[in-house]
Amino acid sequence: MSQLWKIGLPMYLLSEQNQDYYDLFLQYFMKEIKRLDFKDNIEIISKFPEDLYIWWQDQDVLFTQCCGYPLIKSLKDQVQLIAKPDYAVVGCENGYYRSVLITHRDNIFDSLNSFIDQRIVINQIDSNSGMNVLRAEIAALVDDKPYFQTVKISGSHLNSIQAITEHRADLAAIDCVSFAYIEKFRPELLKEIRILSYSVQSPALPIIASKELKDQYKNLVFHALKNMLKLHPQLYQALLIKDFLRTDLKEYQKILDLEKQAQLIQFDFNQDLSLI
Template identity: 30%
Template sequence: MSQWIATLPMYNVTPCHAAWWRALLRDTLEAFARAGGPADVALLDEPVGDLLALWCREDLLLSQTCGYPYRMLGLAGNVQLIATPVFDADGCDGAAYRSVLVVSARAFANGATTLAACRGLRAAYNDEDSHSGMNAFRRAVAPYARDGRFFSASKRYGSHLNVLRALGEGTADCAAIDCVTLAYVRDALPELLREVRVIGMTASAPGLPLIASRSLGEALAASLYDSLEVARTADVERARALRLRGFARLGHDDYALIEQFSRDAAAMQYPVLA
C-alpha cells in the first residue's frame, strides 16, 4: 500500500476530545513507524457520510467502529480486529460497556422512574446502526413491549448529544446513551444533563472495536496493538482525560453477543424500536 489512512471518529464528544483522540492516534502511528510499520499515513479529519465504506477501505490502517456494524452489517468479514479500549466510566467492566437508560426530568417527575414505567413515552435514539443507542435499548425494552410496541413514538436524532438535547428540550422522553459518551458529557458538558435523569442500565456488551484493513497482515496488526499502548502511556494526563485505562484483545466471537441482543428482541416480537 503506497499510503494508508487513519481516523478515530467515534468518541469526539467535544472539540477537546477530538483533539486528544487525534493526538493519541498520531502518537500511535509514530510508535508504529518506529516498530517497522508504514510511515506514510494520512490522518483524516472527522469523517462524514458513509462510515461503513470508510471502514471497508483497503488502505485503512486504523479506525474505530461500533460493534453493531462490525457484527451485524458484515464489517467483520472485511476488516481486522486490532483492539478494544478499556475505559474508566460507570457502566464499563474491562473491555465491556453498557448503555445508560435516561429520561427527561419532566418524565421522571411524572413517574417514569423505571424503564417499565416509560410505556407510551417518546423514545429517542442516535442511529439505526448503533448498538448503544438502538440495539441495546431495543433489547432492554423488549420484555415490556406488547404487540411489537412500547413507545408512542420513536425518533432518530443522529448523535447521542442530539438525543440529550432533545430530552433537555422536552421533545423526547426516554433514551439509551453509551456510558463512555455520558461520562465525557458529565466531564465537559454537564449542562446537557440538568434536565436528564438516569433510571438504569442495559446489559453489557463488548466495547467499540479498533479495526484495520485485512491487508495490513497479522504481524503488523500485533505491532499496531502494542503501539496503541505505547501512545496511551506516553501522555498520562491525556489518557486520564479520555478515561482510557488500556486496550484489550477480543476476538470476533466475543462480538456475537451484539447479534444475540438483536435475536433476543426479535424472539420477543420486538424487532424494531417502537
C-alpha cells in the same frame, strides 16, 4: 513503493476538547508505530464521510474505531478486529460497556417499565448503544404488548440528549463513554437529564483495520496502542482509557444475542422511524 495508510477515530468527537485529545492521540500513535519499525507512510484523517461505512471499509485504513453492531452485522468479513478499549467510566469494565438510559429530570417515571406509551428517540437504526440494547431491554418487559407511542431517529447521541432536554422525547439510551465525555467536557448539556438506569453489557466499540493489513502490521498497531499507555498516561486519563485488550468476533456475538431477544417476540423499532 511505500503504501499510504490512514488512521482516524470518528466515534467520540463530542466536543472540541475531545477532538483535540484524539488528534494528539493519533499523532503519538503515529510516532510510536514508526518507532516499532512500521515502514509505510501514514496519514491522519480528521474529516469523515457522512456515511461512516465508506470510511470503515476503506482498504487503506491502518486503524480506526467503529460501532459493534455494524461490525458484527455487516463489516466482519471486510475488516480485521484488532482490540477493544477498556474505559475508566461508570458502566465499563474489562473492555465492556453499558448504555445509560436517560429521561428528563422532570419526568415522574422511575423505571423502564413505566415508559409505556411514551416517546422513544434512538441515535441511529444501526447503533448498538442507542438502539439495539434499548430494544433488548424493552423486549424483556413488553412480551407482545404495545410499548411506545413513537420512535424517532435523532442522528447522534448529542441530538438524543437535546431531544430529551427539549421535551421532544421521553426516553433514550446513550453509550456510557459518550455520556462520560459529555459530563466531563460539556456538562451544561446534561442539566435537564436524569439517569434512569444502565443497560446490559456489550463489548466496547472495537478497534479495526483494513482486511489488507498484514498480520505483522496488525500486531504493531496493537503494541503501539499498549505502549502509549506507559508513554502518555496523562493523555489516556484525559480520554478515560485504561487499556486496550485483545478480543475476537465471538465476543461481539453478544450484540447479535441482544438482537435475537427482541426477534424472539417479533419486537422491533419499525414504527414511525422518521427524524425527530
